[in-house]
Amino acid sequence: MVDKAQVISLCRSLLRAGRQYPDYNIREYAKRRTLDGFRMNKNLTDHSKVEEAYAEGKKQLEVVERVVKVYLAYPPKTKNIMELKLQ
Amino acid sequence: SKLPYNPPPRIYHATLKRVLRKASSFQSISFGRFQSSKRIRLQISCAAKPETVQKVSDIVKEQLALSADTALTAESKFSALGADSLDTVEIVMALEEKFDISVEETEAQNITTIQEAADLIEDLVQKKPTAQAS
Numbered sequence A: 001m002v003d004k005a006q007v008i009s010l011c012r013s014l015l016r017a018g019r020q021y022p023d024y025n026i027r028e029y030a031k032r033r034t035l036d037g038f039r040m041n042k043n044l045t046d047h048s049k050v051e052e053a054y055a056e057g058k059k060q061l062e063v064v065e066r067v068v069k070v071y072l073a074y075p076p077k078t079k080n081i082m083e084l085k086l087q
Numbered sequence B: 001s002k003l004p005y006n007p008p009p010r011i012y013h014a015t016l017k018r019v020l021r022k023a024s025s026f027q028s029i030s031f032g033r034f035q036s037s038k039r040i041r042l043q044i045s046c047a048a049k050p051e052t053v054q055k056v057s058d059i060v061k062e063q064l065a066l067s068a069d070t071a072l073t074a075e076s077k078f079s080a081l082g083a084d085s086l087d088t089v090e091i092v093m094a095l096e097e098k099f100d101i102s103v104e105e106t107e108a109q110n111i112t113t114i115q116e117a118a119d120l121i122e123d124l125v126q127k128k129p130t131a132q133a134s
Helices: A004-019 A024-040 A047-073 B011-025 B050-063 B085-099 B105-109 B114-133
Strands: none
Touching: A004 A024, A004 A047, A004 B085, A004 B105, A024 A047, A024 B085, B050 B085, B050 B114, B085 B114
């Protein structure tokens, strides 16, 4: 039985993991995708569907944590233009 | 009669008076080698600074897409402003990034108003420099 607190905790873990990406594009994508994914399934009532979505989220969390390590091994050499502060 | 310790010189009392006078506008207090005596019990707790509350309000307005002239009080609940739990998670993440702090899971679950967020932020920001100094 997956309760609300667990879901929120998973969302937070995914957001935190996605924040570690050195590359601007995938960092923003990770944040966007987790929030969209959780919002999309926000109103699920069927428990089996909720468990399914939660399991999917857990899987994605593993993926993010693994891929972050690869990205950190090859950090970008220059800052993305979107990250530069407006003069 | 011999005392088991060297009694602190009078200068410590003067220092304490100065510290207490500044207490209303304090940010951190360090007592140095002050030997705590049972008579002096110091308890200082202050609510978050207005600037912090303002910064939190700005971030909340941005995250919840409220108009710039929406009146937000420190006691405004996020849920009353139309935020669901996911919005609250986003707000806490944005606050973490803005103030460069890390909020624990249990602490994050207890944030429901702007004041609570500001108080927690100040608490965490205060704890940071001491960790770096040691």
